[in-house]
Amino acid sequence: MVHMGQEEITLTSPSRSFRLRSPSLNSLRLRRIFDMFDKNGDCMITVEEISQALNLLGLEAEVAEVDSMIRSYIRPGNEGLTYDDFMALHESIGDTFFGFVEEEKGDESDLREAFKVFDEDGDGYISASELQVVLGKLGLVEGNVIDNVQKMIVSVDTNHDGRVDFTEFKDMMRTAIVRNS
Known part of the structure; x- marks a missing residue:
């Protein structure tokens, strides 16, 4: 379970972005991923842009599921995630996923x-x-x-x-x- 704002979401797939060994490299890589998702270059990632990227990877993410997962990270008045919002989302999902892997060594x-x-x-x-x-x-x-x-x-x-x-x-x-x- 991931606690995002007021919602609880069960992760059925792991985070597609794993942490690199160096925080500065991780930040650079995360910025590049953000820019890749931001197809129209408006410095904001919409639910649709994230869904498109996940679908390209064959992960078949429904827009409604992605929306419910990231909605609490989108600031009021914005149509999508800013880079800072994206970093917060990544940290939350990463901590949850990687903590689960470490705690449940038998479950691969x-x-x-x-x-x-x-x-x-x-x-x-x-x-x-x-x-x-x-x-x-x-x-x-x-x-x-x-x-x-x-x-x-x-x-x-x-x-x-x-x-x-x-x-x-x-x-x-x-x-x-x-x-x-």
């Missing part, structure tokens, strides 16, 4: 769902090409050059098979959580 279903977003062919591995597709859907420039994507894979590929399996993905996520704590 949320991590498996996140892994499935990247493992597009369902073979149990994230390849460089699959990672590149997801980064491209998100509009992140890191996905434009396959060499950059392959470096990302190598950085977490502990068994050196050229792809990321669920155990490596889980270790990477938990390492990112622990280093940020």
